[in-house]
Structures are given as C-alpha cells and as structure tokens.
Amino acid sequence: MRTTAYVALNTYRETVRDKVLYNLLLFALLMISSSYVLGKISVYQEIKIIKDLGLASISIFGMVIAIFIGIGLVSKEIDKRTLYSVLTKPVSRTQFLVGKYLGLCLTLFVNVCVMTLGLYLVLLVMAEPLDPMLLVAIFLIYMKLTVLVAVAILFSTFTTSILAGLFTGFIYVAGYFSADLKNFHTIVDSGIVPILTKGLYYLLPNFRNFDVKSAVVAGLPIEATQVGWAVLYAILYIVLLLVASTWIFQRRNLK
Amino acid sequence: MLVVETVGLTKDYDYGHIKRSRRRALDHLDLSVEQGEIFGLIGPNGAGKTTTLKLLMGLVFPTSGSATILGLPVDDPEVKSQIGYLPEQPYFYDYLTGRELLHHFGELFGLSKPVRKQRAEALLEKVGMSEAADEPLRKYSKGMTQRIGIAQTLMNEPKLVFLDEPMSGLDPVGRREMTSLVRELQRSGVTVFFCSHILPDVEALCDRVAILNQGKLIESGRLSEILDVSIRSVSVVLEDVGESLERACTECAIDVHRVGARLEVSFAEGADFDRLLPAVIEGGARVVSVTPVKQRLEEHFVREVERAGES
Ligand SMILES: Nc1ncnc2c1ncn2[C@@H]1O[C@H](COP(=O)(O)OP(=O)(O)OP(=O)(O)O)[C@@H](O)[C@H]1O
Ligand SMILES: [Mg+2]
Numbered sequence: 005m006r007t008t009a010y011v012a013l014n015t016y017r018e019t020v021r022d023k024v025l026y027n028l029l030l031f032a033l034l035m036i037s038s039s040y041v042l043g044k045i046s047v048y049q050e051i052k053i054i055k056d057l058g059l060a061s062i063s064i065f066g067m068v069i070a071i072f073i074g075i076g077l078v079s080k081e082i083d084k085r086t087l088y089s090v091l092t093k094p095v096s097r098t099q100f101l102v103g104k105y106l107g108l109c110l111t112l113f114v115n116v117c118v119m120t121l122g123l124y125l126v127l128l129v130m131a132e133p134l135d136p137m138l139l140v141a142i143f144l145i146y147m148k149l150t151v152l153v154a155v156a157i158l159f160s161t162f163t164t165s166i167l168a169g170l171f172t173g174f175i176y177v178a179g180y181f182s183a184d185l186k187n188f189h190t191i192v193d194s195g196i197v198p199i200l201t202k203g204l205y206y207l208l209p210n211f212r213n214f215d216v217k218s219a220v221v222a223g224l225p226i227e228a229t230q231v232g233w234a235v236l237y238a239i240l241y242i243v244l245l246l247v248a249s250t251w252i253f254q255r256r257n258l259k
Numbered sequence: 260m261l262v263v264e265t266v267g268l269t270k271d272y273d274y275g276h277i278k279r280s281r282r283r284a285l286d287h288l289d290l291s292v293e294q295g296e297i298f299g300l301i302g303p304n305g306a307g308k309t310t311t312l313k314l315l316m317g318l319v320f321p322t323s324g325s326a327t328i329l330g331l332p333v334d335d336p337e338v339k340s341q342i343g344y345l346p347e348q349p350y351f352y353d354y355l356t357g358r359e360l361l362h363h364f365g366e367l368f369g370l371s372k373p374v375r376k377q378r379a380e381a382l383l384e385k386v387g388m389s390e391a392a393d394e395p396l397r398k399y400s401k402g403m404t405q406r407i408g409i410a411q412t413l414m415n416e417p418k419l420v421f422l423d424e425p426m427s428g429l430d431p432v433g434r435r436e437m438t439s440l441v442r443e444l445q446r447s448g449v450t451v452f453f454c455s456h457i458l459p460d461v462e463a464l465c466d467r468v469a470i471l472n473q474g475k476l477i478e479s480g481r482l483s484e485i486l487d488v489s490i491r492s493v494s495v496v497l498e499d500v501g502e503s504l505e506r507a508c509t510e511c512a513i514d515v516h517r518v519g520a521r522l523e524v525s526f527a528e529g530a531d532f533d534r535l536l537p538a539v540i541e542g543g544a545r546v547v548s549v550t551p552v553k554q555r556l557e558e559h560f561v562r563e564v565e566r567a568g569e570s
Contacts, residue, residue, distance in 0.1 A: 010366050021354060085350040089411065092316045092344040093367040094336060257319040259272070 008103045015107025032065035036122045058123035074156030079165040141220040147238040148214035154245035161253040179211035263292035267324035284310040286474040297451045299461040302471035308454040343417035349408030353397035368415045382410040401428035422453035462556040496547040504542035
C-alpha cells in the first residue's frame, strides 16, 4: 500500500515536470477564456456558449492529457528500461501499475481543477451566477477520464506507445458510439454482424453514461441516481481494466 | 548454504511477428553460488550472461527450469529487499539528480528518512560522486552513471549483489576502486555474482567462475581447478643468438619473437628449455631472463570457447 502510494506520488511528480502538460493546460485555459469573446459576439446565448465551450474544453483537453501522458507512463519505462531498476526493488508489477494509474489520476484531477477554476473565473468576469451544477458535469467528465486512463494503461502493457495512443484514441471515439451498436442489428441483420456488434457494445466503455453536459447547460435537473450509476459503472470498468492490465503485465518478458 | 541455484534454466526468445522463430539464449543452465563467495560468470558476447541475470531478477521468465535466490523462488517478494542489482546499461530516471535517485530507491525499500540520508551520503562518498550528486543524471558521463548505478545497488545493504559488467565505462582508477569495493563487500559477508569481459579482473577477484558459450555452460569451478597448474610454460629472453640457435629454438618452442637484438622464446614446458640449454651456452648466447608463466584465465577462456565452437 505504502509502495503503491509512493509510486503514485512519484508518477504525479514526474508528470508535472512534463512541459507538454503545461502547454496543454495553457491551451485549454486560452480556449475557455476565448469563450468569453465568442459569448460577446452572439447576443442571446452567451452564457450557454461559455458553459458549452468550457465543459467541452475540459473534456477534450483532459482526454488529450490522459492519452498522451497515460501511454507514456508505462511504455516509456519499458522502452527506456528504467523499469529494470524499479522492478528489482521490492515493488511488485501490480503495485507499479496501480501506482502509475493512481498517479496519473491525481495529475488529471489537479488539471481538471485548474480548468474548472478557469471556467468559473470567466463566469465571474461576466458577472454570471456560478452554477454549481457545472461541477456535477465536470465530476462526470473526470470519471470518464479515469476510465480512459485505465484503457491507456491496458494498451501500454502490451504494445508500443504509438500504437497504445492510437488504440486508446480509437476506444475514446468508439466509446461515444458504443450505445449505437446496441441497435445496430436493426440496420444490418445478417450473419455474425449482430453478434459482433452486441459483443462490442458490452465490451466497449459507454462514455455517454458520463455525458450530462447538454442537460446541465440547458439547466435541466440531473438525478442523483444517474450520477451514482455512472460512478459505479466507472469503478467497475476501471477495476476490470486494471485486473486485465496486471494479468498481462505480470506475464510480460521485459526484454 | 547456496545463495543462488539454477536448475536446467532455459530461455528461448521469440523473433519476428509474422514468421515466428525462436532462438535459445540459455540452454539448461545449472549453477550454484555459495554464501560469501565472489562468483564470476564469463562468456563471449551473446553467450547468455545478461539473460541469466534477467531470469534471476524476474525481469524475463524461463522457458523451462527454475532458479532460487537465498533459498526462495526468484519471484518471492522477500528476495528483492535482500539483493542489489546493477543492470548491464544502467537506465535510470535521468531527470533526477544522483542524490535524488538514491533517495528514490531508498523509498522503494521503505527506508526511513534518516537512514536514507545517511546511506546515500556514505555511498556517494564511496563511489566518488559526492561532488556531482546534485546534477541530473542526464548530464552524467557513462562512467558517472555507472558509479551511481553501483551506489543504488547497495542502498538496502544487500546480502547478495548481482552486477552485470560492473567495470564497463569505468576509467582505470574506477576499475581499481570497483575491485576494492567488491573485495570490501566480500569481507563484510556479501555474496557477489557478476558478469564481466575483463578477464584479468575476474581472475583477480573471483573465487569461482562459470564459462558460458552460446547459452551453454562449458565449465565451472574454482579458479585453481579450472586453470591447469600442471601446464607451466616458461618464457625466456635470450641475447646474441646465432642463426643455428634460432633455428633450434623455433623447432622446440611454441613461440619465437625477435625484438631487436633479443629473442623472446616461449616453451610449453620448462623441460624443453632445459634440453636446449647446452646449445644456448655453446652458441655463445646469453640468457637475460627466465619467467615461468602460469596459465591465465584469458588463454584458457579463448581455448575453451574455440574448442566449444569446433565441436
Ligand atoms: N531482448 C532480446 N530479444 C531477443 N533476443 C535476445 C534479447 N536479449 C538477448 N537476446 C539473445 O540472447 C542471446 C544471449 O544474449 P545476452 O544478452 O544474454 O548475452 P551476453 O552474454 O550478456 O552478451 P554481452 O557480453 O554482449 O553482454 C543472444 O543471442 C541474443 O541475441
Ligand atoms: Mg550482457
């Protein structure tokens, strides 16, 4: 436990040394504040646009950070062989992997907080009420990101950083359409296609479960049970992904 | 007690993604290392030395066979807190400074802060890195990285250390320091298992050696047993050697060299020189020196590896 926590903290420190992170964060903040300008141009819906753009920025930049830094964490250590000296200390491969995962979640948490502050700052400047429901949407975005980090970790246990990045990006996109797969058999209903799409539907994460952006922006109420289910879903998915990652990683020859 | 034991340890590496093929890197290796000794694993490039160490460290998994360290299976978590390992090319987080790296590994061993500090300072001093301790590793030369690598191996005061080519990248002074460090470790009861190419160092340090070639063990044992003491050649230096004497030398010696006015002659055995001695005196030549030559590990190694290659 102590070791895992130490690896996590160290991962956090490692990622905050990364210049890419600051560039991304800066870019995200620029985008959030540019919504201020956009809001000014469109006369009626300015607040809606600011909230929309702000939440979208948090989601997209969070995703980019999760993928770019997430895939590097494990595969970079394999490629650079810095792992040799770590895994020959009393650190199990499971502790290493889970520590890396938690460390990156911590990095993402700090980043999402900074972006959230940016968004609220823009709202403050606009002299708008600080809608607390935005926090619910952001919380669910964060939950989605933690699932995505677990996906990135899974891929980087068995493939190169570049492929892991591509695959994770693919899963991210697919995760938005996986709900459509459920009803795919109504369009193409022949042979193995329905079985395949059904299988994929259950396998792929469903990122729409975490998407309450439009409802929040429109000022619709969000039910506590919906949030609860989304959290439960995320935890279950993350545990499964981490178990699979550990299973693969423990069998991997570090050549 | 055996601190390291391998039984039939075998490793095949896979090659290629489409056309799969396998190559045997290590073939049924049986080794045993005893408590408190300095054990040297030697062999030409690609012999399987690093593979053996990686198998022992649990970085790669054996195709068949097994290994134990301190009587425990290599994947037992208890093992790692009692051993030190220096990888072949020490890759460390290069954004850390030397001192930070030692503290980092100290944390992984669960050492308290005062202990970490005290050990890190002592080790930095010991490997001669106190001055560069606050520079990041990415600015270190190869030898400096190697020195820090050796320091990190000892952070947990291990009972057993595995060193993969510890002398590589070290200057002559560094090599000598390394040699005395290994001796010092042995005096304090640490078992040392190392791979090296530098055979004179191995010969000077090791109690026992194992010679590996193309994944197979060709010989292992005490140095005194391996190096055939009965074969004692002599090297003789003569002066003012006439032509007929030189011809006679060429006939009964294994090697003849002319260096200026001197002739360096190597005889397989002392007796060969004894037989030639009357002719030397008669021919009016002068004997400058007679040196008995003990068989060196290097010659033995080259011969054994060549012989293994032929068969
Ligand atoms: N990661 C790897 N993937 C595939 N084959 C490997 C790998 N590492 C080593 N080998 C093969 O295993 C054999 C033994 O290699 P190993 O690195 O153990 O040799 P070595 O004795 O340490 O050599 P050197 O003295 O050059 O360090 C070689 O034939 C090598 O090609
Ligand atoms: Mg090697």
